[in-house]
Amino acid sequence: MAKGKTGTRSLKERDAATTKKIVDLVADVARKSLGGKEPKIDIPTRTKSNTIWNKKRGILEMGDGVAERPLFDLKTAKQFMQTMLHASTIKDLIAAEKTSSLRGVFYKAKHTVAGTRENTFDTQDESDPILEDLEVALGALREELHVFAENRGSMVGNITIVDKGDEIDCRRMGSGGYALPSIVEPDVIQFKKCEAKFVLHVEKGTVWNRFNEDRFWEKHNCILTHGAGQPPRGCRRLLQRLNQELKLPIICVLDNDPWGHYIYSVIKQGSISLAFESSRLAIPEAKFLGIRAKDFRECGLDDAVKIELTENDVKRAKEIAAYPWFAGHRGWQKEIDALLANGFKMEVESLITKDISYVSETYVPERLRKKDWLD
């Protein structure tokens, strides 16, 4: 998997193919415009209704639904313009053989619409989904568009990797860990040496710090990761590669609330908005270790850890219970019912009320030993 002449050439070929896709899409718009027809872009829909649950593979997939994005419609006119701008920006990036962050792309395309006081893009939140639209419209992966997201999430553990030719020993990453890049494809990152037997993925950096400080990965011979909340694509892709290529089980420690359940669901089956990427992101085998609704009693936690469920939490919990991949799952139905019956939620940090290292030294090892998890 080393970078060689063939690699470079294939990269060039790949770029040429992407460029052609962009030119085709825009040329079609030009043709329609000059021919007096309404310019439209077909964009596969990234909505729940266009998401299919592939029971056999255990992942979410994108359906065939396509939405037209016409220029002459007040609802879509601006998005149409933005899509064209980003198409042009991406083509330039590829031509210059440069990559850019999502933020960089946003700034490159952001300007005042000629003759007005209106911006082409006001915030990056407007820009990022347009790029995702382009990905699906072109059928191109994000790295093929030369775009990456900011690094998010960290990793430590018994593994050595090569990142763009640099060897990285994840056992010697100090307190911060190896920052997970957004593009972790095999042409960028290769696994060199791995002794770890599983991956412990936690929700947030604070919890990850606890485990790292207690050298949990060393004691339990594993890899420790977090995704700073909902894990970004880079983090999910790396977890999937560790799972598929190195056959490491992925064990998740997330909050006991609908949000934690949702993160687990995204890691396991994929998300609605990125359903087109599920096959390279979803990890159907991922396991949910905790924390669990029963833990309040089982671990003898203090009343102070309870956080009352909001109306919205209850609504979210019921929605999640109805997801097809949870709907037929006895264990998960019970778990969500228990959460609702409790009427409160708990963060992983609540285990700290027992003892500062209770989570890393008692709770997780015990549950691992008992194989007490949901999957």
Next chain:
Amino acid sequence: MTAKEAVAMAEPRKKKTAPRADAESMAARQRDISVSEFFAKNRHLLGFDNPRKAVLTTVKEAVDNSLDACEEAGILPEIAVILEDLEPNRPATAKSSRYRITVIDNGPGIVRKQVENIFGRLLYGSKFHRLKMSRGQQGIGISAAGMYGLITTGRPMTIFTKPKAGQPTHHIELAMNTKTNRAEVTFDKEVKEFPPRRFRDMSAGTKALAEQGGFLTESEFPTGTSVSIELDGKYQKGRGSVDEFLELTAIANPHARIVFVPPTRVTEDEEPDVLAAAEATAAAKATVTTETNGVIVFPRGVQELPPETREIQPHPKGIELGILLQMLKDYELAEKGGTLYNFLQERFCRVSPQTAASMCQAIGVTSRAKAGDIEPPQAEKLYKVFQESKLAPPPTDCLAPIGVRQLLAGMLKGVRAEFYSASSRTAEVYRGRPFQIEAAIAFGGELPADESARVIRFANRVPLLFQQSACSSFKAVTETAWKNYNLQQPRGALPVGPLVIMIHMASVWVPFTSESKEAIADYDEIRKEMKLALMECGRKLGTYLRKRQKMRREGERRDVFERYIGEISKAIHEVTGQDQRKVFDALLKQAKARTAVADQVLDEDGKIVKDEPMDEDGVIVVPDAIAPVPGAIPAAAPAAEASPAKGARRRVAAEGTEPRRAAKPRKASAAREELRARVAKAASRGKGDPGAAGLF
């Protein structure tokens, strides 16, 4: 009061005062009260409640008379209103001043022997006894003004009147004796000049105007009357001012030309009325008048007099039993043995021979029964028959409505708005008296957007400036559901918005709530008609507002598309190498086709595209007065360096990011002038058919 006094008051009176009056002693004090004495004590009934109103009422009575006289004589009115401040050097704290108010007209003049009666007697006039539409009706107006002047200054009225062209002018000064209700002439001479020359040389303004032939030119006054009254009064602008009265008079009387020479000094108000001042400036702006050195000219808008009206007989349904009995008596006196059959036909309108016969039959008398023989019970039966019979409404040629066209001309002249609509109802009857309601509304433009609508009321073309909320028209406005026409309206109140509502009642007898003729009495029949007229105007406004909203939406839509087309064509050029200008033009063409509604009315620069700016009867739209969409930004052509195409229509010039408002005023007034000219021309074409709509 002190405690002691309170106790004293609470105690029953012990001591009997002087013996009470008896019939004898009272009889000694019972005597005639002269009407003049009565009104001298009750001046508020005639509109002389305070010094400011006294000035207005005097002007109003004189102007009303002048307009009436001109119209009756078939003369296009040419009226001068002159206010002279006789104490220009009074201290700033003075609450009032002495003014000489002079109104000069080119009417038919007054024959010498009538002068004392007209100006020196209350309740003497030509209009009271007839059923004919006129401004004055009571025979009180001008003599009451003269009386007020006399009471407050001791000065007699000065009259110049020239009843025959080429003959001398009578110069008479007279004072009313309030005890006898008779005039006492203090000066009586014949002079040559008319109008009095000294007015022309009053100020630089009058001189300049006179030199242009626009002020008291002798040849324009072959006959006419000049009335001067000195009085204690106060001149101020704002609501209820002479200025407002004349401005509104001009709106309702586009056939009159009025020149106003205001006094050199306005009375200071101790507590400055900010609202009144603001309204005054707004009013001054709203009137299309010219001003030379302080002299204000309300030009003539149309060259046609209102059609001549006919006097009519009362309608059977409008008569009360007592009056019927009196009419029967009068008839017997006049016609000695005249039949009921003839009486019915001669003394009433809309009674045909057949109807008369069947009415006789209905009360059980023959057609030959004598009117004098009808007993009260039979008369009462007859009265009932009147109420039940199916009769044609009274003839309406006794009414001279302003007419849709002239309403619009008047409003266009007086109010700067973007939309005007008018409605002239057909004549109806209240208490057997024909009346006709007209309404007009002006919307948008320069009118204040967040205030209550302004209601301007007229009765027989005379503006009514006071007691708005006591007026039937006010109730009609508040009872109309303006929300149906896309306007805001707090419950039971006037609508809120940039709106002027005009209501005119034309009738042979306008039922005022008092002698000062300020508010129309609230008859159901009248209010109903007013509401119907308002609804008609409102419906047209609603249609227009919806259309405008749609237009605006489409306009905004096109703006949105056009805004992005520049960016899109640039991106297309960068990705595919296609010619940016070609793509831009192609897309612009599509954008325009897709928002054709907006194009129907306005082209891209906001000019009128179609020749006819109005597509409904009784409606005028001034597209240039339409306020721009707030925050709208003109669309842009592609960046200049990428689009070198020559001669291409560029919407955005150097100041491309400026909102469209720029350069509007000049264009607006040009369009307005053109419209006004068209209205005037159209109105003069439609002679003799003033009520008909649909000219536009």
